[in-house]
Amino acid sequence: MSDNKNFKLSEEMCYDLADFFKNFDDATRIRIMYALFQKEMCVSELVAELDMNQSAISHQLRVLRQSDLVKFRKEGKTAVYSLDDSHVATLLEMGIEHIRHKNGYEEE
Amino acid sequence: MSDNKNFKLSEEMCYDLADFFKNFDDATRIRIMYALFQKEMCVSELVAELDMNQSAISHQLRVLRQSDLVKFRKEGKTAVYSLDDSHVATLLEMGIEHIRHKNGYEEE
DNA sequence: TGTTCATATGAATATATGTACATATATGGA
């Protein structure tokens, strides 16, 4: 697209794009994706890592699943989640890059 | 970050990241950014292009301005807006790439 | 100065959504 300013972006596609980016508009979901970027984790590990209600985590995992951003496999009673999109890290990076300049995180 | 899984993402930073991505979670804002990606436009041009209420456009432009995603200059009575972030196009591209596979836009 | 045009903004409203609580489902073991 950066090579082709005539690329057509339909209105329907804009709604789908917005839905996709909704996955990243919440700090909890970002923390989940970041945690899974480090290593795959089961739900209770995420609950401990983020120090949040198990129900809240499960609800957010469902959101991410429905957008195919995370996948999981069952291992006995536990569900092991991992990232399911190679772009996630790059997207987060670009966001970080942007707010670096704006919010001043360079000093750390 | 994709090279360094030990990169530390603080909780505060996650909130800032979420705030940044909120800019992309709405179809109107995506349409505005996409329009400005083609060429700079004044508010009334955007109103015509998106066929939306002038107030709605102005409100969304303010949101995008506050995140430094668009900039504008005054020319007499009109305000000419343009993109103010080199990552916008790439971010949209990656979103498109993702939903291409998921929602099936490849046939166009 | 008064009028028109372009844009911005405050308030109100409707809708979307994140979280907690309660409960359901499913697996493994005694």
Place this chain on the structure above:
DNA sequence: TCCATATATGTACATATATTCATATGAACA
């Protein structure tokens, strides 16, 4: 079978937010 553990899900509620309407601001010009 009974119980404990892990996870999922329906509901309710509080909060966030996109849009519209009304109005304000400010520039150009008669």
